[in-house]
Amino acid sequence: MSEDLSSLEPAFVPAWWLRGAHMQTLWGRLTRSRRVVPFRREILPTPDGDELILDHLEGPPSGTHFILVHGLEGSSYSVYMQGLLTRIAAHGYTATVMNFRYCARDPENVVRPIPNLRPRMYHSGETTDLDLVVRTMRERLGDSKLVGVGISLGGNVLLKWLGEQGSESPIEAAATISSPFDLAAGARFLETRIGRLYTETFLRSLRKKALDVASRFEEAAALIDVEATRRSRTIWEFDDAATAPLHGFDGAADYYARSSSKEYVGRVAVPTLCISAEDDPLVPGFTIPPARAAASQHVRFVATKMGGHVGFVSALGSLRCRYWAEELAVDWVSGSL
Numbered sequence: 071m072s073e074d075l076s077s078l079e080p081a082f083v084p085a086w087w088l089r090g091a092h093m094q095t096l097w098g099r100l101t102r103s104r105r106v107v108p109f110r111r112e113i114l115p116t117p118d119g120d121e122l123i124l125d126h127l128e129g130p131p132s133g134t135h136f137i138l139v140h141g142l143e144g145s146s147y148s149v150y151m152q153g154l155l156t157r158i159a160a161h162g163y164t165a166t167v168m169n170f171r172y173c174a175r176d177p178e179n180v181v182r183p184i185p186n187l188r189p190r191m192y193h194s195g196e197t198t199d200l201d202l203v204v205r206t207m208r209e210r211l212g213d214s215k216l217v218g219v220g221i222s223l224g225g226n227v228l229l230k231w232l233g234e235q236g237s238e239s240p241i242e243a244a245a246t247i248s249s250p251f252d253l254a255a256g257a258r259f260l261e262t263r264i265g266r267l268y269t270e271t272f273l274r275s276l277r278k279k280a281l282d283v284a285s286r287f288e289e290a291a292a293l294i295d296v297e298a299t300r301r302s303r304t305i306w307e308f309d310d311a312a313t314a315p316l317h318g319f320d321g322a323a324d325y326y327a328r329s330s331s332k333e334y335v336g337r338v339a340v341p342t343l344c345i346s347a348e349d350d351p352l353v354p355g356f357t358i359p360p361a362r363a364a365a366s367q368h369v370r371f372v373a374t375k376m377g378g379h380v381g382f383v384s385a386l387g388s389l390r391c392r393y394w395a396e397e398l399a400v401d402w403v404s405g406s407l
Contacts, residue, residue: 081374082374082376082377082382082384082394082395083384083385084376084377084382084383084384085383085384085385085391086385087389088381088383089376090378091347091349091350091351091376091377091378091379091381092267092351092378093378094347094349094376094377094378094379094381094382094383095350095351095352095378095379095380095381096378096381097381097383097391098149098150098153098380098381098383098391098393099149101391102149102152102153103149103152104147104148104149104152104180105147105152105180106152106153106155106156107127107152107155107156107159109125109126109127109146109167109177110125110126110128111123111124111125111126111177112124112125112126114202114203114206116188116199116202117202118188119187119188120171120186120187120188120190121186121187122168122169122171122199122202122203123169123174123184124166124167124168124169124203125146125166125167125169125174126164126165126166126167127155127158127159127164127165127166127167128164129159129162129163129164130162131164131214132161132162132163132164132214133213133214133215134161134163134164134214134215134217134404134407135163135164135165135166135207135211135214135215135216135217136154136158136163136164136165136166136217136218136219136400136403137165137166137168137200137203137204137207137216137217137218137219137241138151138154138155138165138166138167138168138218138219138220138221138224139168139200139218139219139220139221139224139225139227139228140167140168140169140170140173140221140222140223140224141221141222141223141224141225141248141380142222142223142272143173143272143275143276144173144221144222144224145167145169145173145174145175145180145183146167146169146174146175147175147180148221150221150247150380150393150396151167151221153393153396154219154221154396154399154400155167157396157397157400157401158400161400161404163404166203166207168199168200168203170191170192170196170199171186171188171190171191171192171199172184172185172186172191172192172279172283173192183275183279185279185282185283185286188287189283189286189287189289189290189293189316190283190290190316190317191279191280191283191313191316191317193309193313193317193325193329194223194226194227194250194253194329194330195226195227195230195325195328195329195330196227196317197227197230197231197234200227200228200231201231204216204218204231204240204241205240208240215242215243215407216240216241216242217241217242217243217244217403217404217407218232218241218243218244218245218403219244219245219246219247219399219400219403220244220245220246220247220249221246221247221248221380222247222248222249222250222352222353222379222380223250224246225246225247225248225249225250225331225344226246226249226250226251226253226329226330226331228244228246228249229244229246229249229251229331229334229335229338229342229344230329230330230331230333230334232244232334232337232338232339232340232342233331233333233334233335233336233337233338234334234337235339236337236338236339237339239339239340241340242340242341242407243340243341243342243403243404243406243407244340244341244342244343244403245342245343245344245345245398245399245400245402245403246342246343246344246345246399247345247346247380247382247395247396247399248345248346248347248350248352248353248379248380248395249331249344249346249353250330250331250352250353250357251330251331251332251335251353251357251358251360251361252326252330252332252354252357252360252361253325253326253329253330254322254323254326254327254330255354255356255357256305256352256353256354256357257304257305257306257309257322257326258306259352259353259354260304260305260352261304261305261306264351265351265352267351268351268352269303269304269305270303272305273302273303273304273305273308276308276312277299277300277302277308277312280294280299280308280312280313280316281296281299281300283316284296284299290316293315293316294311294312294315294316295311295312295315298310298311299311299312306322307322309322309325309326310322313325331361332357332360332361332364333364335361335364335365335366335369336364336365336366337366338365338366338368338369339366339368340368341368341370341403341406342368342369342370343369343370343371343372343398343399343402343403343406344361344365344369344370344371344372345372345374345382345395345398345399346358346371346372346373346374346377347373347374347375347376347377347378347379347381347382348373348374348375348376349375349376349377349378350377350378350379351378351379352379353379355373358371358373372398377394377395380395381395382394382395382396
């Protein structure tokens with residue numbers, strides 16, 4: 071069983087004007103800039119003839135390089151990515167953001183996703199692209215230490231990949247924020263009244279992407295249930311109609327069972343910190359204890375009472391904000407080397 075660090079780390083105290091889970095979740099998305107950190111963009115070819123779009127935070131050689139993995143329908147321009155990169159730059163480190171397929175944004179219009187070139191998308195258990203990025207950066211950076219941070223869906227991907235790698239992981243330390251350890255439980259949780267407040271925002275763009283892929287590729291059209299995708303009103307319905315068949319799973323239940331990070335955390339062999347909030351409105355807090363119980367001795371957990379989903383907004387002065395989980399993730403990972 072992994073060690074619970076909640077009593078060892080400074081306690082998270084939400085900003086006095088943002089004490090509810092929804093305000094914690096939404097505040098940064100409504101108030102933070104998506105254009106804080108300059109990038110160098112790279113197109114990395116994939117073995118299947120597609121392209122991964124990487125955004126690099128450059129700087130003088132520091133000996134430590136971060137690999138960042140964003141959440142569902144996010145990108146390098148997501149506000150939490152910009153926050154992490156700002157913290158990383160303040161330490162003098164460099165970083166690479168891996169944009170999932172069909173998630174990278176046009177720099178001239180950061181809400182417009184760039185379509186990919188092959189009949190597939192991305193999902194919570196897709197680790198081959200992350201593996202390609204990690205090994206590419208490992209080869210380029212020589213003796214520099216590689217570390218990783220994954221947010222939400224990206225946290226699940228990172229934990230799953232770390233479990234697959236075991237003691238052979240090129241990443242030497244990692245952290246996740248608001249990771250969904252149990253995908254099936256998370257999908258059902260989003261069908262509750264609270265979860266439905268957020269679901270349609272994700273589904274609006276996911277449906278559009280899946281239908282676009284089906285319209286561009288005959289092989290995708292043969293796999294995706296187009297009409298069920300159009301009708302989908304829950305994440306489970308969408309994954310059952312589009313995500314699972316497009317990526318070789320036998321329905322949503324099979325996809326969730328084979329992709330949930332709770333099945334892989336027991337094999338993680340590098341220092342890893344998982345930061346979660348018990349009041350997360352997208353990821354059920356009751357999934358944290360089973361993940362903690364299943365994790366290896368290398369995985370540590372901080373589970374706060376409050377914080378929302380990728381929120382963790384605390385006060386800095388009277389009305390200024392700081393983003394506690396982003397700071398903790400970067401500081402803990404770099405300090406664990």
